[in-house]
Amino acid sequence: MKIGILGAGQLGRMLAIAGYPLEMSFCFYDTSGAPSVGFGDILVDKGGAGEKLEEFLKEVDIVTYEFEHLPLKLTQTIENQKPLYPSSRSIEVCQNRAKEKALFKELGIPTAEYRIATNAEELKAAAQELGCPVVAKSVTEGYDGKGQAVLKEASDAEKAWAAINHDAVIVESFINFSRELSIIAARSTTGEIAFYPLAENNHHDGILRYSVAPAPHISAELQQQAESHIKALISELGHVGILTLELFETPEGLMANEMAPRVHNSGHWSIEGAASSQFENHLRAIAGLPLGDTQANKPTCMINIIAEKGDKEAILKLPYAHLHLYGKEERKGRKLGHVTVQADSYEELAWRVKNVASFLPGSPDFISSIS
Ligand code: AMP
Numbered sequence: 053m054k055i056g057i058l059g060a061g062q063l064g065r066m067l068a069i070a071g072y073p074l075e076m077s078f079c080f081y082d083t084s085g086a087p088s089v090g091f092g093d094i095l096v097d098k099g100g101a102g103e104k105l106e107e108f109l110k111e112v113d114i115v116t117y118e119f120e121h122l123p124l125k126l127t128q129t130i131e132n133q134k135p136l137y138p139s140s141r142s143i144e145v146c147q148n149r150a151k152e153k154a155l156f157k158e159l160g161i162p163t164a165e166y167r168i169a170t171n172a173e174e175l176k177a178a179a180q181e182l183g184c185p186v187v188a189k190s191v192t193e194g195y196d197g198k199g200q201a202v203l204k205e206a207s208d209a210e211k212a213w214a215a216i217n218h219d220a221v222i223v224e225s226f227i228n229f230s231r232e233l234s235i236i237a238a239r240s241t242t243g244e245i246a247f248y249p250l251a252e253n254n255h256h257d258g259i260l261r262y263s264v265a266p267a268p269h270i271s272a273e274l275q276q277q278a279e280s281h282i283k284a285l286i287s288e289l290g291h292v293g294i295l296t297l298e299l300f301e302t303p304e305g306l307m308a309n310e311m312a313p314r315v316h317n318s319g320h321w322s323i324e325g326a327a328s329s330q331f332e333n334h335l336r337a338i339a340g341l342p343l344g345d346t347q348a349n350k351p352t353c354m355i356n357i358i359a360e361k362g363d364k365e366a367i368l369k370l371p372y373a374h375l376h377l378y379g380k381e382e383r384k385g386r387k388l389g390h391v392t393v394q395a396d397s398y399e400e401l402a403w404r405v406k407n408v409a410s411f412l413p414g415s416p417d418f419i420s421s422i423s
Contacts, residue, residue: 053339054079056112056134060087060094062378062387063118063315066323068092070331076339081108090379100126109133116293116338120147120313121193137241137292137338142313145289149222149310150191156308159284163308164224169213176209178223185226190218196385197258202226227307229300231421233267234318235278236296238333239286241340246333247279248326248346251318253298256416259385262405263318263354265325268398268422277306285311294319294334317356317387324374324392325352350394351401355408355415357389362412367391373408398422 053076057064060080068078068091078092085098093111097104100123109115114135120143127140145151156163167178168191179186184206190199201212203223213221232255236248252267253260282297289295296316298309319330328336328344336343360382367375377389391408395401402422409415 053077053114054112055335055338056081056108056115058115058117058122058130059119060084060089061118062088062380062389065089065091065378066320066329066331066376067116067118067315067335070323070329071335074332074335074339074341076335079108079111081105088378088380102126105129114338116314116334117143118314121195122147135338138295138313139290139292142289142291142295146311146313148192149189149194150220152310153222155285155288159281159288161281161284161308162305164227166222166224168220169223170220172210172213175203175213175221175223176206179203179206179209182223182225187224187226188212188216188221189224190216191220191222192218196260197255200258227300227302227309229302229307231267231301232309233278233299233301233306234263234296234316235282235299236294236316236319236322236330237279237282237286238294238330238337238343238346239291240337240343241292244337244343245283245286246343246346247275247282248319248322248330249348250275250278250299251321252420253318254416254419257385259356259358259387260317261356261358261416262418262420263321264398264401264420264422265321265352265354266348268351268420274301274306281306281308289313293337294330317390318354320376320390321348321352321354321392322346323376324394325349350396351398353393353401353405355391355393355405355412356387357391357412358414359384359386359388360413361388366411367408370404370408372404 060082080094082096083100095104169175232253233250239245249266251263251265254262296312300307315330322329374392393404
């Protein structure tokens, strides 16, 4: 089976690494002009003019993607010719924060109170109505904390509007969460569903730095609550493939922040930490194969390598660390790779994570609920 992937970065690369043992092959459609995937057939169509689209679609049996900010016209064109998983409906909702939040509300999934604003005055009025602080985010195209601003006072509206520089923003009440969690689920074309354990995520400057899975101190009820929220979304969307739901933990329970219709950075731990990684299960799901086991085999932490690759030799000498580099050049704020660290206890895990982080320049302190 030949899988077509829209995008040719690290997520596509890790999908392909997971797919070759299942006798799958890969063709990547890249519109950035700078594919970093490093193998497989790569069709570059810089700017996305569509010149290579017919060739791409002729090559492949099914199409998936590593990036949901895709033009809907493109995804609908693809769907008319080849199966696209997850479908354009999942893309349409997940690429638009207003539609995403409306769906959370419709399904009774707790989420922040919000308003939509289309100019600085409306942003100010929304901040006054909701009560500051509020978080303003561009309705479309935001990622890694980009296109966002926190308003401490309503009078910050003009400055925030100019900084975000978009046609529309979603204005959310600020949630006083105790920690950030995410849940990843896979649904196959056959309807089979599997859930990974909740992961605890630590961000720094808007970028994910550490994910611990299974998240420590999670009751069966909390895991169940997360599974029931993501299952409701999957069912409503008719989703096929991996879906990721980012959550805030609060004293009142879980609140949904946002979701992604794809493999996610907070699931990279599963490459070594589970019998079947999120990448493998995404491929199994879209190919209609039985899903693999999602349970964590040990306390595991994923550490992102950002901007500088650090001391590769020192990390390779550690018996408990697995290094993944993505074949990208060093650049400020860029995700260049990750390290998976495993241990038999959370205490040992915390020590090992700090040790690995000491070989990665610029790593923020490892903050987690372990201790
Ligand atoms: P997002 O792009 O929606 O994932 O937001 C990036 C980060 O901003 C999140 O990981 C949170 O740390 C923070 N954040 C987003 N929305 C809120 C909110 N409503 N209240 C408090 N913090 C938020």
